Amino acid sequence: MRRMTKTAALLTAAAFALTSCGGNDEGGNGGGGGDDGGPTSDVKVGMAYDVGGRGDQSFNDAAAKGMDDAAEEFGMETQESEAADGEPESAREERLRTFAEAGFDPIVAVGFAYSASVAKVAAEYPEVHFAIIDDEAAAADNIANLVFAEEQGSFLVGAAAALKTEADHIGFVGGVETPLIKKFEAGYVAGAKAVTPNIKVDITYLTQPPDFSGFGDPAKGKTAAQGMYDGGADIVYQAAGGSGGGVFEAATEAKMKAIGVDSDQYETADASVKEVIMTSMLKRVDVAVLEYLTEVDGGNFPSGVERYDLAVDGVGYSTSGGFVDDITGDLDEFKQQIIDGEITVPTE
Amino acid sequence: MSAVTTARTALASVRPKGRISPWWIMIGIAAVLFLLAVLQLVTGADDLASSGTLRATLIASVPIALAGLGGLWSERAGIVNIGLEGMMILGTFGAGYFGFHYGAWAGVLGAAALGAVGGLIHAVATVSFGVDHIISGVAINIIALGATQYLAAQAFSGLPGGGATQSPTLGDVQTITVPGLSDLLGDIEGSNIFFVSEIAAFLRAFVTDLSLLVVLAIVLFVLTFYLLWRTAFGLRLRSCGESPVAAESLGVNVYRYKFIAVLTSGALAGLGGGFLALVASSTYRDGQTGGRGYIGLAAMIFGNWRPGGLLAGSGLFGYTETLGLRRGGESVHALLLLIAVLLVIIAIWQWRRLQHLAAGISATIALGAAVWYFATDSVPGDFTRMTPYVTTLLVLALASQRLRMPAADGLRYRRGSAG
Numbered sequence: 001m002r003r004m005t006k007t008a009a010l011l012t013a014a015a016f017a018l019t020s021c022g023g024n025d026e027g028g029n030g031g032g033g034g035d036d037g038g039p040t041s042d043v044k045v046g047m048a049y050d051v052g053g054r055g056d057q058s059f060n061d062a063a064a065k066g067m068d069d070a071a072e073e074f075g076m077e078t079q080e081s082e083a084a085d086g087e088p089e090s091a092r093e094e095r096l097r098t099f100a101e102a103g104f105d106p107i108v109a110v111g112f113a114y115s116a117s118v119a120k121v122a123a124e125y126p127e128v129h130f131a132i133i134d135d136e137a138a139a140a141d142n143i144a145n146l147v148f149a150e151e152q153g154s155f156l157v158g159a160a161a162a163l164k165t166e167a168d169h170i171g172f173v174g175g176v177e178t179p180l181i182k183k184f185e186a187g188y189v190a191g192a193k194a195v196t197p198n199i200k201v202d203i204t205y206l207t208q209p210p211d212f213s214g215f216g217d218p219a220k221g222k223t224a225a226q227g228m229y230d231g232g233a234d235i236v237y238q239a240a241g242g243s244g245g246g247v248f249e250a251a252t253e254a255k256m257k258a259i260g261v262d263s264d265q266y267e268t269a270d271a272s273v274k275e276v277i278m279t280s281m282l283k284r285v286d287v288a289v290l291e292y293l294t295e296v297d298g299g300n301f302p303s304g305v306e307r308y309d310l311a312v313d314g315v316g317y318s319t320s321g322g323f324v325d326d327i328t329g330d331l332d333e334f335k336q337q338i339i340d341g342e343i344t345v346p347t348e
Numbered sequence: 349m350s351a352v353t354t355a356r357t358a359l360a361s362v363r364p365k366g367r368i369s370p371w372w373i374m375i376g377i378a379a380v381l382f383l384l385a386v387l388q389l390v391t392g393a394d395d396l397a398s399s400g401t402l403r404a405t406l407i408a409s410v411p412i413a414l415a416g417l418g419g420l421w422s423e424r425a426g427i428v429n430i431g432l433e434g435m436m437i438l439g440t441f442g443a444g445y446f447g448f449h450y451g452a453w454a455g456v457l458g459a460a461a462l463g464a465v466g467g468l469i470h471a472v473a474t475v476s477f478g479v480d481h482i483i484s485g486v487a488i489n490i491i492a493l494g495a496t497q498y499l500a501a502q503a504f505s506g507l508p509g510g511g512a513t514q515s516p517t518l519g520d521v522q523t524i525t526v527p528g529l530s531d532l533l534g535d536i537e538g539s540n541i542f543f544v545s546e547i548a549a550f551l552r553a554f555v556t557d558l559s560l561l562v563v564l565a566i567v568l569f570v571l572t573f574y575l576l577w578r579t580a581f582g583l584r585l586r587s588c589g590e591s592p593v594a595a596e597s598l599g600v601n602v603y604r605y606k607f608i609a610v611l612t613s614g615a616l617a618g619l620g621g622g623f624l625a626l627v628a629s630s631t632y633r634d635g636q637t638g639g640r641g642y643i644g645l646a647a648m649i650f651g652n653w654r655p656g657g658l659l660a661g662s663g664l665f666g667y668t669e670t671l672g673l674r675r676g677g678e679s680v681h682a683l684l685l686l687i688a689v690l691l692v693i694i695a696i697w698q699w700r701r702l703q704h705l706a707a708g709i710s711a712t713i714a715l716g717a718a719v720w721y722f723a724t725d726s727v728p729g730d731f732t733r734m735t736p737y738v739t740t741l742l743v744l745a746l747a748s749q750r751l752r753m754p755a756a757d758g759l760r761y762r763r764g765s766a767g
Contacts, residue, residue: 051634055511056512056514177730206733207733208729216513216634216636217633217635218629218630219407219408219628219636220673223670223674224673226404227395227404242634242636245514270509272517
């Protein structure tokens with residue numbers, strides 16, 4: 001019996017070790033440059049990822065790329081840490097505090113999930129500078145809010161969909177019905193209606209907050225998109241994170257088209273679904289992070305809201321695959337009108 | 349041994365009356381389709397019984413049904429398995445890893461094998477060490493999530509199309525399409541003849557792109573029913589869930605049967621996870637089970653710990669989820685009318701059985717649904733996503749008085765306690 005207890009204890013310990021590994025996989029990608037005679041810098045950048053972390057082929061990866069580029073260009077030291085699914089607020093706060101205590105400045109928080117924790121920890125460490133992506137709510141003198149005009153980029157792909165559809169019937173699949181994703185929807189619908197005022201747009205969100213599983217459930221994305229294609233839509237735009245792959249699959253099976261999001265998904269998607277990705281709405285998180293760190297390298301810590309829109313190419317659309325080559329003229333015209341303020345894109 | 353045989357004959361003679369035969373199942377399906385056909389005609393919502401909806405229902409139901417079947421095996425042997433979700437998660441990773449490296453069928457085996465590993469942990473904890481079933485199950489859910497996140501980061505990082513949270517695209521298992529029949533039924537479905545179109549759509553869902561894994565799942569249901577209710581092995585296994593003490597006194601090795609049951613349970617739940625990764629989508633994705641293991645558990649309770657009822661429960665859940673995700677606003681709006689009518693019938697029935705309070709509640713809800721139906725044109729997205737859960741709650745609330753779980757389910761059993 002005693003041996004059994006020992007075995008049980010061992011098993012438990014092993015289990016704990018495993019869980020903690022999975023939960024918080026410290027990247028330790030430190031010292032981006034500065035070894036072989038490259039540029040050196042005293043700046044130590046800490047990056048706290050949202051769920052998914054480096055390797056998610058989307059949002060977090062884009063932030064990582066911005067940091068990597070900065071590390072290479074300026075020789076900054078970098079350190080990263082990622083969030084676990086469903087972790088409590090305190091875990092995010094602790095992650096930021098750990099960076100602050102270890103002397104990292106600035107600290108970049110990736111994703112609106114960090115809003116409350118950045119506001120709190122920034123107040124505790126007024127000397128340290130923070131940047132948060134996709135959030136305006138956390139406001140302080142030592143916080144920079146890097147936000148995007150997703151609705152403007154979505155407007156362009158919505159216009160592209162309306163120009164390309166043969167059925168005057170398109171669709172939108174959102175991951176979770178949050179204010180952020182509603183911006184994508186609003187821009188998309190406005191863009192489509194700018195081209196064809198009476199176009200039919202199907203809209204489906206996979207889950208409602210606080211259930212965030214809609215960002216990681218490709219099966220649901222596929223079902224929703226299938227419903228739209230079966231119902232007569234021929235182009236579906238997805239802003240559904242990890243569920244988006246399901247939308248591409250449904251498009252492949254239905255021999256219809258889909259529109260990607262955040263990064264140029266034609267480049268990252270599997271070869272079997274590549275051909276259905278007509279274009280992607282680009283959200284240049286990498287550009288935003290790189291620009292922020294460039295400022296930091298110059299000794300200047302920006303604070304407040306910095307909006308990346310069409311005018312600075314913070315958002316846009318991709319042309320890989322050549323499916324929209326024939327309409328880029330129209331799209332660029334819309335783009336110019338938005339930049340000039342002739343068209344105001346709604347955000348909700 | 350002869351005692352067991354006697355017990356078996358005794359049990360056979362007191363089988364509940366009204367046992368469901370295949371004929372009754374067919375009549376039931378036809379009745380449901382008829383109801384939907386009427387509903388389509390009345391409301392004009394034409395996505396309720398289209399072959400697209402029914403095929404998607406099939407895909408949405410199978411993972412839930414397989415998890416529920418896992419729960420059934422385990423609970424029939426007296427072990428509550430709340431760790432189904434964790435075992436499913438292990439299954440998704442198994443399918444992702446083995447499916448990517450060695451092909452889809454290896455992925456199927458890998459999913460079942462990794463699920464069984466989860467089952468093994470649960471069995472060791474609950475059967476050998478007598479740990480509380482709920483605690484062990486919850487622990488497995490947590491461990492499985494962490495372990496797969498860690499393993500996925502190791503296995504898929506840097507692969508083309510893969511990353512820390514997802515695998516590269518996985519190949520699919522083969523699908524069957526009966527060439528002529530599929531098109532023929534499609535034509536009939538398109539002709540919009542009342543009820544005939546719905547029957548054609550239903551049949552078409554089974555002859556068009558039917559995944560072999562769906563077939564396998566159906567076979568597993570039949571096999572489970574046969575093994576657990578038609579063989580001496582099944583009787584012994586179920587006796588461990590009803591009265592392990594009595595089983596032990598008759599010479600049944602209770603520990604062994606519980607181990608077999610929980611291992612099978614894990615393998616089935618793992619298979620459900622594998623189905624999610626291989627058929628319902630084509631990738632392992634962190635968090636893709638989305639609570640389906642718990643839903644499977646609910647479907648099993650809903651089905652009164654029996655395969656047929658479990659299948660109906662999973663089907664109901666899969667169907668309502670699919671409706672909500674496809675043309676949710678319109679389809680769920682049509683369902684409101686159905687709910688109103690059904691509840692009126694139930695209210696009348698309850699009133700005649702002198703359950704006046706219950707009848708009043710049913711009638712009130714019916715009225716509410718009817719008002720909602722006639723006052724609006726579609727249901728907002730917030731509600732369409734709730735449909736499966738509300739439906740499950742409603743049905744459970746109406747049916748729960750008639751449910752009976754295995755008598756020794758969830759109880760700690762120690763060898764030799766028969767004295």
